[in-house]
Amino acid sequence: MGILLPRMLHAKQYLRRPNLTSIAKDVPKSHLPVFVVENQTMKKRHVVPLSFLNHPRFQQLLIKAEEEFGYDHPTGELTIPCNEDMLINLTSCLAYS
Structure with missing residues (x-):
């Protein structure tokens, strides 16, 4: 687990950014909004539990x-370059494991 600590610190620093408050108003406590980019024009928002960051x-x-x-995105959002089905499959597996 000590190997993952530096990345977790990046994530915690990212979450403390002040411009995330406008994005995260409807996000439940202990969850994180992420955006999935399949191509340059299509971006979809998903909300995942913070516990998934350790997996x-x-x-x-x-x-x-x-x-x-x-991690220094101008709008303060976490954008993941994968397709939506891949993220849904991953979060489903993590939720039930």
Whole structure:
């Protein structure tokens, strides 16, 4: 678990950004809004539990997102470069495991 700590610190720093408050008004406590980008014009919003951030499969998505978009997004949103079905399948698996 110590290996995942630096990425978790990035996520915590990201969550403290002041411009996230306008995005996260309807997000339940202990959840995180993420945006899925399938192509350059299509972006869909999903809400996932914060506990998923520790899972290795979700960590892979976060690494991919950091490589493609970085954590310093101008609008303050976490954008994941995958298709919507992949995120839904992953969150379903994590929810029932």
